Amino acid sequence: MKEAIVLAIDGGGTGCRAALCNRVGQLLAYAQGDSCNYHSIGVERATENLLVLLTTLVKKQALHMNCVVLGLAGLDTKKDEAVLTLMVDQALAAANITADSVYLCNDAMLTLKGSVGQNNGVLLAAGTGSIACGFTKEGLETRVGGWGYRVGDEGSGYSIGKAAIAHVLKSYDGREKYSDISAAILKQLALSDEDALINWVYSSHFSVTQVAALTPIIVNLAETGDCQAQQIIQCACQELEIMVLTVIRKLGLLNAEFSLVLSGGVLKNQLVHRQLIQHLASTCPGLQLIDLNYQPICAILRHGLIMMGYDNNTLLNQLSRQLTTLINRPES
Structure with a gap:
């Protein structure tokens, strides 16, 4: 040693x-x-x-x-x-x-500093929670989000799962059109019906991690054409794009070369990854993508x-x- x-x-x-x-x-x-x-x-x-x-x-x-x-x-x-x-x-x-x-x-x-060294860098992390941060080679630093599930974590696994649960209850009320999300979530959480779901949400068994773990189900439904699931994923991508673009603009990197590091399970989903990168690449010509492998x-x-x-x-x-x-x- x-x-x-x-x-x-x-x-x-x-x-x-x-x-x-x-x-x-x-x-x-x-x-x-x-x-x-x-x-x-x-x-x-x-x-x-x-x-x-x-x-x-x-x-x-x-x-x-x-x-x-x-x-x-x-x-x-x-x-x-x-x-x-x-x-x-x-x-x-x-x-x-x-x-x-x-x-x-x-x-x-x-993680970002160790990934890109002393070059311009931006990181977007979306797992259970979410955060974006970045720095320039001149030493300017900033961050956006990362404020936790109570008031933030937009575009995260938790936010996707929460939106899906909200849809289940709204469709139960009749405020939204019923979709395959309801049956899929009740099955995943081993719950019998919507009454059991709302009881679980406000019980000691409720878990942020379990809510975030619903994300792959919503992604799969979106990929097979479920309109409500597609809308949830699109909203998550929009939130993540806003976060990372805010960092890029605050650092003055919109037209500069910089490395973008993607981290977290949500961004490993090809549907999310594809939608996000397509929008960012057209806005930031100097973006060089680094997947955190x-x-x-x-x-x-x-x-x-x-x-x-x-x-x-x-x-x-x-x-x-x-x-x-x-x-x-x-x-x-």
């Missing part, structure tokens, strides 16, 4: 991953654990989960790192930054890890190496191959 100079942490909403690498991009250790998003599980439990992740990674050895870089879901406001900085400092100290520098950033922005922890590691002055064009692929091998290696 003495060769390790960068410790990277990808603190997503549902789980965390951590990795160590040396200056040439050799992956030295990898660990994964439970969520450290304090918004969903509280500060105390989030700190405990982060500490468990770190001790698993370093195997309880005392380590000094050149750089610790963390991409954290839920880092959205100045209050979040203060809370998470204290949380990270406590976990690092308890794990006997010291560092010359510790860098915290929103997970989406850090590596784990975000690799991009975070790369950004840590960039901060230390080490980078090359093969780092992401190199780290991704090593990580795949490490994850798939049988336990001895």
Whole structure:
């Protein structure tokens, strides 16, 4: 472990991953654990989960790192930054890890920075939630969305599932024309009828993740010609397009060359991907598309190496191959 100079942490909403690498991009250790998003599980439990992740990674050895870089879901406001900085400092100290520098950033922005290096870049992420962010090579940064399912997450899996459930209830009322969405959703959620659906929505069993998981059903129905499903997907694409174009315009990249990184399960659906890219490509002639086909922890590691002055064009692929091998290696 003495060769390790960068410790990277990808603190997503549902789980965390951590990795160590040396200056040439050799992956030295990898660990994964439970969520450290304090918004969903509280500060105390989030700190405990982060500490468990770190001790698993370093195997309880005392380590000094050149750089610790963390991409954290839920880092959205100045209050979040203060809370998470204290949380990270406590976990690092308890794990006997010291560092010359510790860098915290929103997970989406850090994934983008590690993906495109020091060029102009924009990221659109649409999974359970949604966010768009970007930066220029001159150092200007901005973000749009990412405000959570209560007031935001437009175009996300959750928003698609929520719109589908709303349609089921409106068609039950007679306010909208009945479609195949109703039977498909009731079957997916193992519910007998619309009364059971509304009871589930307002019960302790309701889950944002389960609502988001309805997205593939709506996409499949849209692809087979269901008009209501097509309308739901079209609205989601329009919301995502507004988000990413807002970032592009705020950064002054509308007529400039930039890399667009797409991330999240919603954007892996070909129907959504196709509709979105067709519109964006006609509006932004300098757009260069990058599909995120590596784990975000690799991009975070790369950004840590960039901060230390080490980078090359093969780092992401190199780290991704090593990580795949490490994850798939049988336990001895």
